[in-house]
Amino acid sequence: MNVVTSRTLEFLLLPPGNLVLFVLLALLLYRWRGAMLTVLFTGIVQTVVISLPVVAEKLMVGLEQQYPPTPELWLQAPLPEAIVILGAERNLEAIEYAGRMSASTELERLNYAAHLHRKTGLPILLSGSDRDVSFMREVLENTFQVPLRWQENQSHTTWENAAFTDQLLADAGIRSAWVVTHAWHMPRAMQVFADRQVQYLPASLSYGSSNFWRHEWLWWVPQANALARSQTALHEWLGLLAYGVRH
Structure with missing residues (x-):
């Protein structure tokens, strides 16, 4: 399907x-x-x-409370070896950016991952569809001024995010990584990122974000x-x- x-x-x-x-x-x-x-x-x-x-x-x-918030996550020891950002959605109607811009949910994830990178210097992997990762990379590098190490651009579901990301990081010799996604999405993400070759740790964001x-x-x-x-x-x-x- x-x-x-x-x-x-x-x-x-x-x-x-x-x-x-x-x-x-x-x-x-x-x-x-x-x-x-x-x-x-x-x-x-x-x-x-x-x-x-x-x-x-x-x-x-x-x-959200399955993985409660951790203030100043970058102070936790030991640190993982990489940061994985899960794609969310694109804004194809962003004419002011020629239609190449992540939507609000994805921007929040990129923002937090960039923050973690600045605090730790850990390399970043983007995971999502080919077009999604293309937009994310532009925002990460041009807007947040943060470099990208790896990109996994074959996945369309969280399950595929986990499978393809794990193989890529394992081949690169990475043993542990943060998974950056929204608090409401983290339970499902950790369910499929568990028991892989690489150990994945939650880096949740946007708890109780409502108006x-x-x-x-x-x-x-x-x-x-x-x-x-x-x-x-x-x-x-x-x-x-x-x-x-x-x-």
């Missing part, structure tokens, strides 16, 4: 995309008014529930960014389940 097909299925199975399936099911049940209304009501309610900031945070905290209105009752008012955050969390929980079965 290619990436486009798998993401299409995911968007249709997770809220709010699965509202399409609820509507189609309701249409099939139009002769049974009670069943039809129940299906429609269920679809609407589940979308409203995961749009609540309190629900989004519960889903995220369960992911919710947290004032009293607003915590219980549906918000668009809460819906997006819940969708990200559900994607990760399902990914953990799928990788667990595969492993």
Whole structure:
């Protein structure tokens, strides 16, 4: 199954995309008014529930706290021998950069990895698709003024990130490395980076990064960014389940 097909299925199975399936099911049940209304009501309610900031945070905290934040990670001993940055997403509509720019999630990872490099001098490996790595390299070297040692540009999933990166680093004689990715993605990343030739250590970032209105009752008012955050969390929980079965 290619990436486009798998993401299409995911968007249709997770809220709010699965509202399409609820509507189609309701249409099939139009002769049974009670069943039809129940299906429609269920679809609407589940979308409203995961749009609540309190629900989004519960889903995220369960992911982020599996690998709690470590202040001044570069002071921990012993240090690994390399830094691995996992690709995220590109901004192909960034006309001001001729369409060659990483999107916000990827920029956060590059920023933290550049920070770790400046503190330690450790070499960096970029992991992702060919186009993704190309953009990441430009940002890393031109914007953050940080050199790149290796690039793994064949992967399209976190599982492939781990497999291809591990072979590349092992061939280079590297025995340990930090994996730089978001706190909500780290559980799935560490699940597939475990038990490899190289020892991988978490370098998580962006804990609790949200812009919710947290004032009293607003915590219980549906918000668009809460819906997006819940969708990200559900994607990760399902990914953990799928990788667990595969492993």
